[in-house]
Amino acid sequence: MADDAPRWRRRKTDRPGEILDAALSVFAEKGYAAAKLTEIAHRAGVSKAALYLYFETKEDLFRAAARTLVAPNLTEMAGALEASEAPFADLAPALLAGAAAVLADGRTVTIARMVIAESRNFPDLARIWREDVVEQVLAIVTRLVVRAQDAGEVRAGDPRLYAFSLMGPLVMGGLFHAVFGEEGAPDLEALAAQHARTAMNGLLITPQES
């Protein structure tokens, strides 16, 4: 039995990232309470005690992991949208389609669900997620609406409520997938497309058909 391979390596710089990845996946799968430190350690390829070299407590680890998923490239998308000269009638459907694509891959929704689940026990986690993700998205949509109202494209009305009107159906659809699975769940792309038409044209068939 040649055992020249060392039993473990010292990798001070890489460990924290690997541990955070492992923690994130376990937390997302099980929720906070049901996530066991032993399993996190196992997935990170490390002993449970090693976790405590990098993080104070389970709660600390949870916060750190949750922070890693915050708003990767949200601000740049905001800039692109704001810079675009396209009319609202083109921009909004594209925005919804993009949102559907993001929600469809499931990762974001899984995390959102975790935040929803733990928001009572970790209020500042909810605060962070809200400030860094939810309010960002709402702000983007709201500004878009305001601009379109100024340009005379969109009716008068509270622009923030309009943002809920636009995003709500997709949020509901994404949550449906995450919570109830695929059975009976709406196709998110189809939902985005039809809702975009609905939001633009309205549900009622007006005498003057488009």
Place this chain on the structure above:
Amino acid sequence: MADDAPRWRRRKTDRPGEILDAALSVFAEKGYAAAKLTEIAHRAGVSKAALYLYFETKEDLFRAAARTLVAPNLTEMAGALEASEAPFADLAPALLAGAAAVLADGRTVTIARMVIAESRNFPDLARIWREDVVEQVLAIVTRLVVRAQDAGEVRAGDPRLYAFSLMGPLVMGGLFHAVFGEEGAPDLEALAAQHARTAMNGLLITPQES
């Protein structure tokens, strides 16, 4: 010390209901894992062991409690809506206003959040909630849309996706309240009213202003 008052009473018929109430409030507050049987028993004015006279296990108690909030008078509301002869343009806003009122009191949303939180660990709880609540609501709205389409009031399109378009914003608004609190949260009645207008008339200002 006159202790003529007995230390406890035998109240076989009332206990289960009181225990379920207590369980419901604790579960809603803390989530499944963080809810302690001791606290449930305490709130029910009973010892922990007494819980086991009426329920097999914590999980059993959880299911029973969750079942108590299921669709109290949902079917009768469905009947009333279905019976109404009013045009869709009047019915839908009333429906949204009613939904806003239900969501605003917070109780339903709190439980919904608990279901979202625990759906991974208790898949059949999610199933029950979906079948008994979510699908009921969606079915009501969907049938309403279909009828309106048949009457030539509403555009062609997938009626179930239309149901998401109609209810999604309110669901999102209700969740916002439950998860993030009141700060920045939309007023649900205002949201219902404006979204009803939006859904009926459309976001875009058509050349022929209403």
Place this chain on the structure above:
DNA sequence: CCATTAAATGACCGAAGGGTCAGTTATGGA
């Protein structure tokens, strides 16, 4: 009024899991 029953209790058990620590071993520098 007492005997019987079963509702209710308090003290206990055992498993699970977060957290700790003395000791082991990889590694970089002298």
Place this chain on the structure above:
DNA sequence: TCCATAACTGACCCTTCGGTCATTTAATGG
């Protein structure tokens, strides 16, 4: 090459909490 350091481990501790059981006591009815 070897020493000092600190990254890492395995075994352990201890609290919490779901669940059980022998015992107590409120009610019922003969």
